[in-house]
Amino acid sequence: MTDKLASVLVSIRDGVIDLGWGHPSSRLHPIEAIRLASDRLLRSDDREPLQYGATQGFGPFLESLAGFLSKQPAYGMSVDPRHLFLTAGASQGLDLACTLYAPAGSTVVVEEPTYFVIEKIFRDRNVKVVGVPTDSQGMLVSGLEKLLLNGFRPNLVYIIPTFQNPTGFCLSDDRRTHLISLANRFDFHILADEVYQLIYFDELPPKPLFAFDEGNRVISFGSFSKILAPGLRVGWIHAAPEIIKKFSDAALTFSGGGFNHYASALVREVIDLGLLDAHVAVLREEYSVRANAMDQALRQYFGSEIEYTPPTGGYYFWLTFPEGFNSDQFLTSAEKAGVSYRPGNAFSESGLFSKQIRLAYTLFEVEELKEGISRLYESFRKFDPK
Numbered sequence: 001m002t003d004k005l006a007s008v009l010v011s012i013r014d015g016v017i018d019l020g021w022g023h024p025s026s027r028l029h030p031i032e033a034i035r036l037a038s039d040r041l042l043r044s045d046d047r048e049p050l051q052y053g054a055t056q057g058f059g060p061f062l063e064s065l066a067g068f069l070s071k072q073p074a075y076g077m078s079v080d081p082r083h084l085f086l087t088a089g090a091s092q093g094l095d096l097a098c099t100l101y102a103p104a105g106s107t108v109v110v111e112e113p114t115y116f117v118i119e120k121i122f123r124d125r126n127v128k129v130v131g132v133p134t135d136s137q138g139m140l141v142s143g144l145e146k147l148l149l150n151g152f153r154p155n156l157v158y159i160i161p162t163f164q165n166p167t168g169f170c171l172s173d174d175r176r177t178h179l180i181s182l183a184n185r186f187d188f189h190i191l192a193d194e195v196y197q198l199i200y201f202d203e204l205p206p207k208p209l210f211a212f213d214e215g216n217r218v219i220s221f222g223s224f225s226k227i228l229a230p231g232l233r234v235g236w237i238h239a240a241p242e243i244i245k246k247f248s249d250a251a252l253t254f255s256g257g258g259f260n261h262y263a264s265a266l267v268r269e270v271i272d273l274g275l276l277d278a279h280v281a282v283l284r285e286e287y288s289v290r291a292n293a294m295d296q297a298l299r300q301y302f303g304s305e306i307e308y309t310p311p312t313g314g315y316y317f318w319l320t321f322p323e324g325f326n327s328d329q330f331l332t333s334a335e336k337a338g339v340s341y342r343p344g345n346a347f348s349e350s351g352l353f354s355k356q357i358r359l360a361y362t363l364f365e366v367e368e369l370k371e372g373i374s375r376l377y378e379s380f381r382k383f384d385p386k
């Protein structure tokens with residue numbers, strides 16, 4: 001008998017509270033909104049969503065998306081639909097950006113640490129990756145400037161400016177302005193991965209990087225994965241018209257038409273029914289409660305044994321353990337105790353993050369999060385690295 005083929009990206013072992021995955025919980029998937037939107041789409045008898053789509057994306061979707069973003073306080077600017085491009089999620093958009101802007105052998109700068117899959121996307125493209133350190137205000141842009149002044153010439157800078165993955169920090173306004181001035185001076189583009197922009201808890205985050213751009217340097221990536229459902233595979237690029245044209249003219253887009261055309265027509269209905277606004281409000285509330293619960297549990301169990309800054313949005317806690325701790329080694333013990341996480345070194349090829357671990361609070365319910373932290377602490381207490 002053959003093994004059953006998998007149906008989802010990650011299946012978590014029964015009994016394990018796996019805090020390593022930044023995925024939404026099934027309970028929060030907005031099935032009723034998708035049902036209503038599907039009904040409306042199919043009843044309209046419009047056959048265009050079943051045709052090859054426009055290369056830039058389904059026009060009515062781009063218009064609804066522009067209207068939605070323009071109203072978001074965390075977006076903070078008016079969006080022109082002609083500045084948007086439909087993707088099949090941020091990952092696909094980033095991969096296409098490599099095709100268009102990073103030929104094999106070119107160099108891309110990333111934050112140290114950064115989103116753990118992105119380095120692999122760049123490696124798959126034979127692109128060289130150079131890390132620049134970060135602090136609580138995001139990338140050390142002055143560090144990048146030093147490299148540039150010494151003759152370093154990257155093609156691209158990849159950055160997660162808001163609620164960074166894994167650290168949760170936001171790039172300060174000053175550094176946003178500085179980074180863009182460097183892009184203009186040293187002639188590179190910035191891939192701004194802004195998939196967490198709308199998931200803020202109390203205070204608004206800084207505006208997207210595109211709002212600081214006056215020279216057509218920023219290519220901003222948004223996604224419905226973090227605000228609606230990742231299975232839909234719908235996202236967008238927000239950039240200047242000359243950049244949007246380059247993506248629309250790509251051979252891949254021309255051959256297959258706009259990416260994920262039908263799903264984008266469905267998302268457009270969700271937006272027009274007012275259901276996306278409602279769902280994002282639910283997510284912000286739910287994740288804020290979960291982040292709070294995780295914070296309380298970390299304080300209760302670990303007290304001052306670890307250091308972290310509670311997140312103000314996004315999906316993650318980035319914890320620093322005491323000197324000598326090795327999060328790669330500890331993983332086996334934690335998993336034996338029924339809890340998992342992502343070790344710090346997964347987010348960098350530098351090997352500098354042995355003391356760090358990343359926890360996500362989005363996939364599990366509050367009681368499970370508390371239990372997860374309790375298990376983590378129990379195994380930490382007993383952990384003997386030898």
Ligand SMILES: Cc1ncc(COP(=O)(O)O)c(C=O)c1O
Nearest residue numbers: 022089090091115165223225235
């Ligand atoms: C920073 C970042 N970019 C991109 C993605 C993936 O986005 P998408 O599902 O839109 O491809 C993730 C998912 O965790 C992420 O954290």
